[in-house]
Amino acid sequence: MSTHIYRALELMLRSSCCQTIRRRSCLRNAVLAPTACVPGGPVFPKRAYSLDSLGPGRPSLGHSLHHPGSERTSPSSALVHRNLSAAAVQGQFRPLCRYDYLDLGEVEENVRRAQACKKTRHFIVDPDLANVVAQHLGPDLQDSKTVIFECNPGPGVLTRALLNAGAQRVVALEGDRTFLPDLQEMEERLDGQLEVLHCDYFRLDPIGSGSVKAPTMFTDKLFTDLGISEAAWTDDVPVKVVGILPQWNERGMLLKTVYALFERLSVFRYGRIELNLFISEKEYMKLVSPPGEMRYYRAFGVLWQMACDIELLHKEPWESFIVSSRQSVPSSKGKLPNDHLCLVRLRPRADLFSAGLTPSNASTLLMMVKQCLAKRKVKLIDRLNLWSPDSGSKLLSELGLPEDILTGNVFPAEYLRLFQLMDKSQEFTQSWLYEEILENTQREGWG
DSSP states (O other), X not given: OHHHHHHHHHHHHHHHHHHXXXXXXXXXXXXXXXXXXXXXXXXXXOOOOOOOSSOTTOOOSSSOSSOTTOOOOOGGGGSOOOOOTTSEETTEEOOBOTTSOBOOOOHHHHHHHHTTOOSOOEEOOOHHHHHHHHHHTOGGGGOTTOEEEEEOOTTOHHHHHHHHTTOSOEEEEEOOGGGHHHHHHHHHHBSSSEEEEEOOGGGBSOSSOSOOOTTOBOHXXXXXXXXXXXXXXXXXXXXXXXXXXXXXXXXXXXXHHHHHHHHTOGGGGGSOXXXXXXXXXXXXXXXXXXXXXXXXXXXXXXXXXXXXXEEEEEEEEGGGSEESSSOOOOOOOSSSOOSEEEEEEEEEOTTSSOTTOOTTTHHHHHHHHHHHTTSTTSBHHHHHHHHSTTOHHHHHHHHTOOTTOBGGGOOHHHHHHHHHXXXXXXXXXXXXXXXXXXXXXXXTTOO
């Protein structure tokens, strides 16, 4: 009998404690992840986005195609259940920790907040899409050594998804002051997992020197303030960058970035910085264009393929993103499709700076590739003989390439090997490339 009385008292006290916590909770946006479908819960409109890369067996993110009558669950239902049982200690509330689930908000409210931005930008406002992006950043997201740079988080939907996925250090680089108060409020409620800076990642390292005004910033100051030291190129990836590439200057940003990568400038001074960026489908197709596609196989794509492992993680229709202006969804006027934004992982190769390539002579490689691909339907041997008479046959023989091969049919790895052979040869000097680049004022071959 005494045992039954003791159990009854224990249940009564536990119930009373839980009710007190719920009534007095000051964790305004922290909620328990539901473990089951809630009848009558919020129902989000069905999204028509690609489930291409998560593979078989992944949970459905929209209404189930296999069970038409199933209820729509909360976006948090597939996430790890987070423990708030220690939220109240002697009447005080601790900061949110890694086990506290952050509510990603309703789509309608996220849209309203995103549209407050006066600049033309694309935003992730759908919790489902934010969770997909977080999953794609890999299992090492929870590693305490992994630093995530989130570019222009806006209303912070992806920020919360990254933290819910277990990210230990997220640096939110927001260029618009409109979003800073809400992000800073979230930073204060957390226990060190989030740092918010008024900085636009895509405006790092402007041309020139001297003082600059936020959100423009130099990389040295950013990394020094964050306590991130330079790492050897062969070390693990120190920072993962995630964001949406500005559409108004997409090609220019990618070119600037690949130049910096080869010369180890800007963020790449600090190691193999991994980029996880949404870029337009059209630009992605050009980025990965293979040899033989003479219309789109350019130096721009060859350099990226040479420098990085490129992986398409996800394709998402333009309509899934909110644009903070009246700008319409881009249309595909050319022959390439452009109906999606593509989440692309660009991970620099650990062995890039080996076998002769260094940041010091990388500029010569950039110019060589550019010159070769200015015209894709000319013979490579003619280009080589122009630089150094009668050297073409020997070089092509060492590469195992036929003498009639066209410049547009040479693979990126073969261009790198060609440069390494030329760099070692006594028949070539760097001056021939610099002379030609000065003559080509139109910069043919990059576009």
